[in-house]
Amino acid sequence: MKYLEILLCFTLGVVFVASSVPKLCHPRGFILVVLESRVLYPPIARLYGWMLPPLELFIALLLLSGTMVPIAASIAALFIISFIVAVSINIARGRDLDCHCFGTKIRRRTGCALILQDCLLLGIAVAIVLVVPIQPMLESWSIFRVIGFWNKDSFMPFLVSLGLTGGIALLLRSWKSRDSWSMKTRYLGQSGTDVKHS
Amino acid sequence: MSTGWLISYIILWTIVVALCIIVIGLLERLGMLLHRDYERMSTQMNEIIKLSAEEEQKVLVPPVSEDGPVLGSAIPEVLLNAHANYGIKALTGRSGGSVTLVVFMAPLCESCQRIIDPLNHLIDEHIFDGQVLVILRADEIACQAFLSVFPLHIPVICDQDHTISMGLNIHRNPFGLLYNSQGKLIRKGSILDYEAILALLGDTSVSPAVQSSIYSLSEPRAARS
Numbered sequence A: 001m002k003y004l005e006i007l008l009c010f011t012l013g014v015v016f017v018a019s020s021v022p023k024l025c026h027p028r029g030f031i032l033v034v035l036e037s038r039v040l041y042p043p044i045a046r047l048y049g050w051m052l053p054p055l056e057l058f059i060a061l062l063l064l065s066g067t068m069v070p071i072a073a074s075i076a077a078l079f080i081i082s083f084i085v086a087v088s089i090n091i092a093r094g095r096d097l098d099c100h101c102f103g104t105k106i107r108r109r110t111g112c113a114l115i116l117q118d119c120l121l122l123g124i125a126v127a128i129v130l131v132v133p134i135q136p137m138l139e140s141w142s143i144f145r146v147i148g149f150w151n152k153d154s155f156m157p158f159l160v161s162l163g164l165t166g167g168i169a170l171l172l173r174s175w176k177s178r179d180s181w182s183m184k185t186r187y188l189g190q191s192g193t194d195v196k197h198s
Numbered sequence B: 001m002s003t004g005w006l007i008s009y010i011i012l013w014t015i016v017v018a019l020c021i022i023v024i025g026l027l028e029r030l031g032m033l034l035h036r037d038y039e040r041m042s043t044q045m046n047e048i049i050k051l052s053a054e055e056e057q058k059v060l061v062p063p064v065s066e067d068g069p070v071l072g073s074a075i076p077e078v079l080l081n082a083h084a085n086y087g088i089k090a091l092t093g094r095s096g097g098s099v100t101l102v103v104f105m106a107p108l109c110e111s112c113q114r115i116i117d118p119l120n121h122l123i124d125e126h127i128f129d130g131q132v133l134v135i136l137r138a139d140e141i142a143c144q145a146f147l148s149v150f151p152l153h154i155p156v157i158c159d160q161d162h163t164i165s166m167g168l169n170i171h172r173n174p175f176g177l178l179y180n181s182q183g184k185l186i187r188k189g190s191i192l193d194y195e196a197i198l199a200l201l202g203d204t205s206v207s208p209a210v211q212s213s214i215y216s217l218s219e220p221r222a223a224r225s
Helices: A002-025 A025-039 A042-065 A069-090 A111-130 A154-179 A180-187 B004-049 B053-058 B082-086 B110-114 B118-122 B140-150 B163-167 B196-200
Strands: B100-105 B133-137 B157-158 B177-178 B185-190
Touching: A002 A025, A002 A042, A002 A069, A002 A111, A002 A154, A025 A042, A025 A069, A025 B110, A025 B140, A042 B004, A069 A111, A069 B004, A069 B140, A154 B118, B110 B118, B118 B133, B118 B196, B133 B140, B140 B157, B177 B196, B185 B196
Parallel strands: B100 B133, B133 B157
Antiparallel strands: B100 B177, B177 B185
C-alpha cells in the first residue's frame, strides 16, 4: 500500500510540476488563456490565472515531499475538476481552443481525450485522498523524514515547500524576463540612434 | 495538534473552500450552457468531417516567402480606411503619409505576446519614426482580453472574421508588412523577436542570419540565394 501511495503521489506531483513551470515562466500568457476560455468573470479569471500556477507548484511540492498529502490531493482534485468543467464548457460551446495545460508552447486541442486524461488525474487524486490517512503531517516515506531532518508532526516541511514555491516562482519570472529582446536593446541599442528608420 | 498544524489546516482548508465555491459556480454555468446549447451541439457533431490525408496536405501552411501580398503591391484599402473607422492617423499612401509597419498577430500565440514589449519599446523610445498598426486576429472580446493583459501603445484593429489577414494571404503569426511612404510594400516576414523587427525595419546592425529570413524588395530572394 505504501508503494502505491508513493507512486500515486509522485505521478500527480510530477504532472503538476510539469504543468506549473511553463505557466510560471510566462504568467501573463496564462492569465490571458484563462480570460480567453470565457468561463469565469474577468476579475475572477484574472485572480484564478494569477494564483493557479504557484498553487499548482506548491501542491506538487507537498505531494512530492509527502507533506500533508490528503489535503494537497484534495486541492489538486478541485483544480482538476475546474479544468474538466472549463474544457467541457468550451467543447459544449463548439469552440476549438488549445488547452495550454503545459504552457502556451505545447499545443494541444481541447477534446474528449483531454477530458479523459483529466478524469484519470482526478481518479489518482481521489485515490490518494482515500488511501492516505490524514495523520501524521509527514508520511513515513517523506524525504524529510528519511534523511532525518524533521519528525512526523513537524510544521517545517510545509514552510519549506511554501518558501521553495515562492523562490522558484520569482526565479522563473526573473529568468524569463531576461529574454532576447531586453538583451538586444542592451547591446544594440543604447542604439536608439543606430537603428533609427527614416 | 500543534499550533503549526492548526495554522496550516486553516490555510489549506480556506483554499479548499474557495476552490469549492469556484467549482460550484462553474458547474452551475456548465449546466445552464449544456441545456441551452444542446441542440446546436448535436447538429455540429453530425457535421464533423474527417479530413483525408490529401485534404490535410492542402491546408498546410505555405513557406514564409509565399505569405503576405506581393512585394511592391499597394497598401490595401481596408488599412487605408482604418483611420476613419478606428480613429487612427492617416496611414501611408495618403498625402503626408509615413513609413508604416503592419503587424499581424493572434492573442494566444506566445511569439506574438513576446513581441508586445519590443513593439512598445520601438514607439516609446522613438526608435521607429513611422507608424505601427497591429491587426489582431480575434473577435472583440478576445481583443479586449488581450489588450487588458498586454497593453499596446499603438493602434489595434480587431480582425474579427480574419478577412484582413486572409485577404492579404497571411497564415502565420506574428507577421510584419512594411510599407514605404508611397504605400508600396517593401518588406515582409515573420517577426519572432526584437532582432527580427529591427531587420524588417531595415537595420544593418543585426545579424546576417536574421536578415536572410526577410524578403526585401531591393534584395529579391532569388538574387540573394
